Amino acid sequence: MTPRRSRALAGPLALLVAAAGLFSAPAAAQSAADVAVAREIFIEGSEFAKQGRWEQARERYERSLAIKRAPITLYSLGVAQQQTGQLVEALESFRAFLVEPSAPATREYERLARHAVEDLERQVSALELRLSPGDVAGLVVKLDGGVVPAAALDRPRPLNPGNHTLSVSAPGYREVRRSVAAAPGSRVLVVLSLEREAASAAAGPRALTVSAPVGAASSPAPDDAPGRVVPIALIAGGLTTVAAGAAIGLLGVASASDAPTRDGEAADAARAQALAGDIIAGAGLVAAGAGVLVLLLDRGAASAPDRQAPPRAALGPRGLTLRF
Template sequence: MTGQPSDRKSGLTTGEPAIVSASIMSRLLSCVALLLLALVPRPATAQSAADVAAARELFIEGAALAKTGRWSEARDRYQRSLALKRAAITRYSLGVAQMSTGALVEALESFRAFVREPDSNTSAPYRGPATDAITELEQRVGRLTIVIAPAEIDGLEVWLDGEAVPVAALGRPRLVNPGTHTLSAVAPGYLRQASELTMPEGGSQQLAITLAPAPSDPSPLLDEHEPPDPGAADPGGFPVLPVVLLGGGAALLTVAIGVGVAGLSQAQDAPSSEGDEADDARTKALVADVLGGGGIVTAGVGLVLLLIHSNDATPEPGAVGLWTAGSVAGLEVSF
């Protein structure tokens, strides 16, 4: 972004611009006050009477707001009135409100449109003040030249303060209001770029943006570094299920042995092979057999799973594995 202060001269001596500006504004305000008494021109036949009546009411509201210095609200009323009924007086009044709210470019175009209107008894008294306002505003508006590189990009889109700028308007001075402006641009195959500048009154600057090519599609590179699937089995991990089954089987066998020993002791102490004590001893022996069988089956399943896991996995430090040598098998822990 480059900034070049304007070297245009006003042609006036020191202090004179402020005096002339105040004089012009005074005349404009006087004209606005007179507009309260102005009649809206006769409507065209294509417009409804209701729309013309609404335009007249909005115009009167705008003039009353302007008299009290509420220019933003007056500007809104004039814009709405003009949308309903095109009238030279309304356009002139809108230009005054725009100028008073800092919308200098919009005011300049409103006054230019007003002076192009045919003279009438209503609008003739305001032609002089409008011409003076045009002369002043042409000195106060900023001129911004937008340059986008590389040139002639297909599909180029440019925005200034959120409003689209036609490609045909690039490279030429563009009227802007004094203040801060944001320029952004984008095109297919290029990254979006944005830049800001502050335009002084009467300034002339250039704002350049160079679009950088967008990076190529990185998706093929991601395949080589794709993270592992969290749900995939890890063959080298700790064999949780086999170890749990082995432990559970061993616990059942331990309980079975305890219950069996208790039943055997109770059977030896029983006075006879019949009676309650003998029955309890037999019950404990049966429970011990069931628990022992369950423990053997559970431990056997765990042992088989551990053997399968040990054959498929590479031992890691701390991993528990199964070793076999002929008819002998055992557990080992890797360090």
């Protein structure tokens, strides 16, 4: 126990004598039974204080004070809080004791309480919190799990020396947690920048929108679809026919190379096969070319302002027919 802290201590016998007078007259709103219970719990607390069991003494003083508010209980609670490291709470208990009306039974403790207040004001730390942005709606600040009132956020907050946990949260922002170490009598400045949550997380699932690159060809309108089916089919079929004819021609060339003589049935059959491949490939090229031509005509007609309708292509028994 430090010399400064011992100033506020008083002998248990003196406290019991003071309690006997202050607990004798019940308040108007309290029954005699309540006052008797409060006195009994206070005496238990004083016995624990005499033994140096300050945690138990503090708990008894708190219970007694909850039943009946008495100046001597405030003073005794302040001593127990000071001994258990609750300096902020002890400071307020001594201040509350000093604002009570002076009475002969407690007058000797007033000087000790003033010295205790002076010592505690030098030992208590302070926390100053600065937030950016500072005008966030729904802001919740917690210190060691307890909510700090919004009206008190712009003032330094008294803090017991030691380690503390600070958390800041708000709708649409990520929660921020910090560990704060406060030395006795220090002023701790904590600056926090609140970050918004990701747009996808805040807004929820979004529909996937796929857009074509600038300059890409758009899908044909329903009215233009029939006119483009035939030329596209001609181009695709023509290219397929070219590939087939080329394959047949290559087989014919290979067969001619394998023939035992340049004349004879085997050589004649191979040359005929190569010729057939050339003919098929040529027909495919013609069909593909016709498809390209029709597409070009369709585009030219669609871009001409004086045409009522683009030419249409139809494939009938007599071949490819263009209709204007």
